[in-house]
Amino acid sequence: MNFKDIIAEHPYLSVKHGHLHLEGVDLVEAAKTHGTPLFVVSETYLRKNIQHYKQQFEKYWPEGNVKVLPSVKANPNIAIRKIVDSEGAGCDIFGASELECAIRAGVKGENISVNGSIKDNNIINKSISIGATIILDSPKELDLCIEESRKLNKKANILLRLKPYIKDLDDNSDFLPSAQIKQLTQTIKYGIPTTEVMVMVETLKGCNDVNLLGVHIHMGRHSKKLQVWQQLIAAYTNLIKQLSIKLDGWNPKVVNFGGGFAASLDRETRVAVTDYPTPTVEDYAKSITSAFRDNMNAHGLTTKDILIEVEPGRATHNQTGLHLTSVKNIKHEAINIEHTWAEVDTSEVFLSIMGVNPTPPFDFVVASKPDSIVEDCLDIVGSTCNAEWIFEQVMVPKLIEGDVIALLNTGAYVEPMAANFNALPRPGMLLVSDDKSFMIKRHETVDDVFQRDIIPPYI
Structure with a gap:
């Protein structure tokens, strides 16, 4: 070229x-x-990308609101975060240092999604204090949320970060072409093992110290094939149905689809396989929302008034x-x-x-x-x-x-x-x-x- x-x-x-x-x-x-x-x-390109993601997902999700949460880790700069915030987008942060970036950029707590493994009392306490949503990555973090909520006399807003098993998916990862996506999404550390999620449900029943707002997943940039995303969403809704049964008809108010969307040109250093068609933002929005709607309805679960969240990191910034x-x-x-x-x-x-x-x-x-x-x-x-x-x-x-x-x-x-x-x-x-x-x-x-x-x- x-x-x-x-x-x-x-x-x-x-x-x-x-x-x-x-x-x-x-x-x-x-x-x-x-x-x-x-x-x-x-700056102009950055603003246009955020606007485009919000417009396209809103177009295909009339049931409820849409929140775009570009990941801080993609470009952890305070000025960049202020620009993102001024467009009405929130932020996905990982760990205490990125939380500090968001706070210094003036991001309101309700627009901060606190991700990260091995969260400690300090970050959970700060997150509850500012009204951020905490994405639980382990049963231990639920215990810490309960502990810190009681200290503050304030409920913790939480999502459960799930690990859907895409059992019928045989595609290999664009990141690691020698491995299958269904295996990597289970063995890569992030998310609560399904075994432990089902144990956590017993703690959540009748718990008055947390608000279980919904659920979260993050497949990452393993594939840009829309059928892979559709299979991921099907496995996701299977887990949501199981949670609903165990929690006596609970229905999520917030459903986060994570990130992993390819940038339109899909040229970067961290992905091994990029040489096949790249979906547009509209492709992603239409495919993901349709798959979610259809699978939720098939399980007898409502999608009315559900807030959906997406975390385009590389797609926003690359x-x-x-x-x-x-x-x-x-x-x-x-x-x-x-x-x-x-x-x-x-x-x-x-x-x-x-x-x-x-x-x-x-x-x-x-x-x-x-x-x-x-x-x-x-x-x-x-x-x-x-x-x-x-x-x-x-x-x-x-x-x-x-x-x-x-x-x-x-x-x-x-x-x-x-x-x-x-x-x-x-x-x-x-x-x-x-x-x-x-x-x-x-x-x-x-x-x-x-x-x-x-x-x-x-x-």
């Missing part, structure tokens, strides 16, 4: 005056002003972000082999990739030369003491020191996974809004890298 085609796929990229622009911001000038490597996020890096050196070998390397100032450890990549893990555009003739074949390599094959044998214009390269589709899970290998300070983040830009996370410094080190007094 050439640069022109790549740019055409992205609604907020354009070429003006010989430079690549995101919204109205010149990315080459942004690189010069703020330094590279640099993560960049489009294509809103890009990563800028500058060419620092060109090396060429002509005696032993014919080979050229463009050394850039970013690293695989900033980009959530590792080792030799047989295909480019990102679409990229030479931001300083998006219209130039593509004439050289070379490796683009990063800055650490690793192999650092970010791109192997790709076609580019004639590169020189100072050229700026934009790596696309880095908005989800990439920046939060950045590491300090070789004691490298991690990159900052720039928010682009129309023709303006704002740093929303400063570049880390060498002092930051070493600030936690402690020298014992005897050394």
Whole structure:
């Protein structure tokens, strides 16, 4: 795919005056002003994604309300979270630190879904205090909710995170192609084992310390095939029916379908298999709501006034972000082999990739030369003491020191996974809004890298 085609796929990229622009911001000038490597996020794209998810699920769910809860972990930044919140979306948080991100962003408790394994008294107490919904991951967490509710004299709002067994599904996972989805959804840690859910029901009967609002699942990005999602929903409603029977006709007020929706271009580093058709948001909304409605009705359960929740993390964020890096050196070998390397100032450890990549893990555009003739074949390599094959044998214009390269589709899970290998300070983040830009996370410094080190007094 050439640069022109790549740019055409992205609604907020354009070429003006010989430079690549995101919204109205010149990315080459942004690189010069703020330094590279640099993560960049489009505010307009982010807002449009959230609006689109809400509109499509509302279109196919007339029975009740819809809440979109983009996961904080996809891009745990306070400014980003404020933007998400201003669109009326809530947030799925995992653990105490992400809860703090939501609180610092001013998210109201009723819009916070508190996920995470091994929750302790502190996070449960704080969650109850602010009126957040706690997603139980084990029987122990129910005991803690009861304990902290009594201390606060305030009921805990809870959902049970279930692990539906999709017994008739034989598809393998896009994440781990060697394993079946039905096996992974049972063996991956998150969720309450069904054996333990059925024991918890006895505690929930007549319990006045918690509000059992509903249920939660999270398959994750194991598949984008709609029939897989439909089978997941069928297994989910089977469990809801069992709970209803054991709880004397209980019906959920809230049903959360989790995340795992593919971004529209479905290009990212963390999924092994992406090379088959990607559903639209409308496809997901129609398929999931229809399957849920039909299966609930088949079980004699009502869907009237049920609030449904969805947690699009990568689908919300992935294509809103890009990563800028500058060419620092060109090396060429002509005696032993014919080979050229463009050394850039970013690293695989900033980009959530590792080792030799047989295909480019990102679409990229030479931001300083998006219209130039593509004439050289070379490796683009990063800055650490690793192999650092970010791109192997790709076609580019004639590169020189100072050229700026934009790596696309880095908005989800990439920046939060950045590491300090070789004691490298991690990159900052720039928010682009129309023709303006704002740093929303400063570049880390060498002092930051070493600030936690402690020298014992005897050394």
